[in-house]
Amino acid sequence: MFFRFEDFGDAFQLLDEFRREANRLYETGGLTRGQAASRWSGLRLEDKGNAFVLTADLPGVNAADVDVTLENQTLTLTAERKTPTPEGYAVHRQERAPFRFSRSFSLPTRVDAEKVRASIDDGVLTLTLEKSPESRPRKITVTKA
Amino acid sequence: MSKTNGTTQVTNVERARAEGLEKGPVLTPAVDVFENDDQVLLLADLPGVAPDGLNVEFDKDLLKIEARRPWRTPDGEAITITYRRAFNVSPQIDAERVSANLDNGVLRVELPKHAAVRRRRIPIQG
Numbered sequence: 001m002f003f004r005f006e007d008f009g010d011a012f013q014l015l016d017e018f019r020r021e022a023n024r025l026y027e028t029g030g031l032t033r034g035q036a037a038s039r040w041s042g043l044r045l046e047d048k049g050n051a052f053v054l055t056a057d058l059p060g061v062n063a064a065d066v067d068v069t070l071e072n073q074t075l076t077l078t079a080e081r082k083t084p085t086p087e088g089y090a091v092h093r094q095e096r097a098p099f100r101f102s103r104s105f106s107l108p109t110r111v112d113a114e115k116v117r118a119s120i121d122d123g124v125l126t127l128t129l130e131k132s133p134e135s136r137p138r139k140i141t142v143t144k145a
Numbered sequence: 146m147s148k149t150n151g152t153t154q155v156t157n158v159e160r161a162r163a164e165g166l167e168k169g170p171v172l173t174p175a176v177d178v179f180e181n182d183d184q185v186l187l188l189a190d191l192p193g194v195a196p197d198g199l200n201v202e203f204d205k206d207l208l209k210i211e212a213r214r215p216w217r218t219p220d221g222e223a224i225t226i227t228y229r230r231a232f233n234v235s236p237q238i239d240a241e242r243v244s245a246n247l248d249n250g251v252l253r254v255e256l257p258k259h260a261a262v263r264r265r266r267i268p269i270q271g
């Protein structure tokens with residue numbers, strides 16, 4: 001016999017379902033679970049002046065399951081997570097989607113390949129790509145002629 | 146039943162109020178819920194949540210999860226993303242032995258069943 005294990009509160013349950021669905025549509029661009037797996041999009045790429053910083057939500061992904069390559073100005077990020085049912089357990093709910101994706105970014109300037117740092121902390125991947133010296137913003141002093 | 150309803154109403158009001166006042170979105174995390182003969186196992190995706198930003202409560206038959214994640218909008222404004230979810234759980238859970246840990250953005254809550262309600266194999270004699 002299954003235990004009762006339900007979202008709490010009927011009215012709010014409906015709201016939760018709606019919100020989760022809205023979040024999912026927003027995150028996946030309206031794709032189904034299987035399609036979304038190849039188009040995961042919890043990514044942001046920011047220009048911080050001296051460096052580009054890429055962050056990606058990858059809960060439950062170990063460092064070994066992430067692959068980052070840099071070729072010229074193209075950055076490629078590949079990651080995979082599996083969400084298997086643990087052995088011997090029955091399923092009540094399974095919302096945590098597995099994914100496998102590979103995305104490439106064309107960086108607008110050259111970066112220093114030797115100084116790329118990557119780390120996963122609390123399920124968030126952070127990549128810091130320092131720009132080449134000639135690509136960094138420079139302040140030009142204006143002098144009176 | 147009436148007791149549960151009382152709790153439900155108060156908590157929902159608090160929750161609605163909290164959602165109205167908080168700066169930043171309230172998101173519903175994706176969860177997996179599994180069960181075997183010994184326990185119920187819950188996994189929730191909480192990316193960017195540090196252990197000190199997480200609150201898991203188990204009271205009678207209600208499991209509440211609330212987590213906070215610092216976030217910076219593209220404009221540079223510091224906000225908090227709140228992940229919140231609550232579940233009605235069967236009262237046959239042994240509250241003393243409920244355990245939770247957070248690893249790499251995934252919360253794992255183990256809810257062991259009381260020994261008295263566990264499924265047992267009955268040996269056939271004869």
